[in-house]
Amino acid sequence: MYQRIDGSAWRNIWLVGDLHGCFTQLIAALRERKFDPYRDLLLSVGDLIDRGPQSAKCLNLLRCRWVYAVRGNHEQMALEALTGGKTALWEMNGGGWYKQSSAQQQGGLAELIARCQYLPLVIELRCGEVVHVIAHADYPAAVYAWQQEVDAHQVLWSRRRLTDHLAGRHGAIAGADHFWFGHTSLKRRYDSDNQHYIDTGAVFGGELTLVALQQAG
Template sequence: MYQRINGSDWRNIWLMGDLHGCFALLMNRLRQLRFDPWADLLISVGDLIDRGPQSADCLGLLRCRWFRAVRGNHEQMALEALESGDMRLWQMNGGDWYVKGDARQRADVDRLLAHCRRLPLIIEVGMRESAACDRPRRLPGAGLSLAAAGRSPTGTMEPPSSE
């Protein structure tokens, strides 16, 4: 599955990989970057869930208009585990949070995971202007990095300040 996004519709497009349930860490970093949910877009390149303490909250990002994601291997593992009923592989790779969650939370997570079935495997960002990608910024204490894609009519780009 494939999705094309018009990059000209957004002020900034941020790319993120391997969030792995670290929702609070992401929200803190987006505040530091002055992320504007009305003008900016965040694209996850997979693995929203597992390992961190807030996987359900990370799945909740799928409801946000400013968020897009491709299906990562952890989302795929979850879908396969729920379909087959064999949770062992998923649990060995961080899926314990689902099994330990209460029934109400699981019902909401099940709806969000069903949405993961429709996530694209490829997202293409089309832009009219030239584009450059800033170096990834690693968040302290986690394997989470964000990179910014910016555009300029002159073909040059000033990297965002690192604040």
């Protein structure tokens, strides 16, 4: 469920919001930032796939040594569709691209989707003395602790904490410095207490948000 990353192994570390198949936008943003795949790291809050035009290319990012991602609810829906036959929910939420792929393409895509079961639900990144926690929708606890059991469904789907923030019911999560989430499409990045929501609706015509969690110099 958890993965721990030591930031000292990389020069720059970037975190990207929900991609949803927006591969061209991602590559343009990385080039603008002079991203070096040999020295830099890209982290993702999940939802690499569905809705956008290049889901297959975004899914293929999982093959790259310079990309680490948490599992999003769209990866979870894809897993449940291919392993449990729950195709209707996935297709209603933008998963039709898989069926539209050729039989040959589907073989490779199915392999990558199967890999998603091994994606962590939570990434803990240490950059010097600063601890970042990354999850798709929420970290459903008042205090963060490494390897603490949390409800996977809430990690992938819950909007309760964000709804509370937007209603004025604020509160920090103890145990780490920053918590980073995606899942809910917003017009702009939203920050409250030590929580940051960075799905800014790239697939719906908004910007693709990239955040520098570590920069050399």
